[in-house]
Amino acid sequence: MTYSCYDCNISSRECPCVQKDDMDQIYPAVKECDVVVLATPLYYWNMSGQIRTAIDRLFALEEGDGNRLRGHDRFSALLMAAEGNGFDDVLLYYDHLMEHLRWKNLGHVLAGGNEDVGDIEGKPELKKAYELGKSIK
Ligand SMILES: Cc1cc2nc3c(=O)[nH]c(=O)nc-3n(C[C@H](O)[C@H](O)[C@H](O)COP(=O)(O)O)c2cc1C
Numbered sequence: 790m791t792y793s794c795y796d797c798n799i800s801s802r803e804c805p806c807v808q809k810d811d812m813d814q815i816y817p818a819v820k821e822c823d824v825v826v827l828a829t830p831l832y833y834w835n836m837s838g839q840i841r842t843a844i845d846r847l848f849a850l851e852e853g854d855g856n857r858l859r860g861h862d863r864f865s866a867l868l869m870a871a872e873g874n875g876f877d878d879v880l881l882y883y884d885h886l887m888e889h890l891r892w893k894n895l896g897h898v899l900a901g902g903n904e905d906v907g908d909i910e911g912k913p914e915l916k917k918a919y920e921l922g923k924s925i926k
Contacts, residue, residue, distance in 0.1 A: 797849030800857050805849035812846050819847060820857055824864045824925055825892065827883075831871035831901075834878040844886070860891040864925070867897040868918055870909060874901035896921055 796807040804813040819825065827844075829836040836844075850858035867883050869876065876899045887894050898921060900914035909915065 795852070798853035800850050800853045800855055805852070806846055808846075812843065815843060815847075816850060819850065822863065824866070824895070826866045826868060826922075828868040831869055831873075831876065831879060834875050835882060836869075836879060858890065863890070863892040864895050865890075865892040866895040866921055866925075867899075868921075869897070870900045870903050872902070872904055874899075876901070895925065 794807065797805045799805060804816045806812055806816070827836065827840060829840045832838065835841065847858055850856075865887060869879065876897075880897065883897070884894070898914050898918045900909055900912055902912075903909050
């Protein structure tokens with residue numbers, strides 16, 4: 790059986806997780822930013838395990854002596870690529886996540902139909918992602 794550790798009980802620390810690794814670069818960046826862009830391939834109808842783990846560990850920013858994660862006038866966007874087009878589950882998850890975090894969703898760009906390396910080249914989603922980025926002031 791595994792247990793959650795809950796040792797992140799001082800969210801005001803620069804890097805609140807007791808594990809010391811590359812999250813120490815992500816915590817200060819998330820605290821300072823206005824927009825978080827989640828960019829990931831579709832793996833088993835969800836975000837990749839790597840990005841899910843990073844999201845789970847953001848939990849440390851809402852524990853202990855004050856919430857530094859939810860709200861704070863932050864925005865988010867989702868950029869994804871996949872072989873197929875089964876994005877329904879990940880959109881449900883993303884919408885719930887935004888609801889919990891109280892970050893405003895700026896939109897998604899979902900590029901399906903990529904089987905081989907380079908398939909994404911010239912696809913309209915690349916322009917959409919560019920326009921989404923450009924629209925952020
Ligand atoms: C572990 C794994 C799971 C995947 N699951 C899906 C899936 O559920 N649906 C889908 O359309 N593509 C799936 N794919 C294909 C990826 O979405 C596709 O390779 C991705 O668009 C390209 O990103 P990558 O080059 O980082 O793999 C999967 C690929 C891997 C490696």
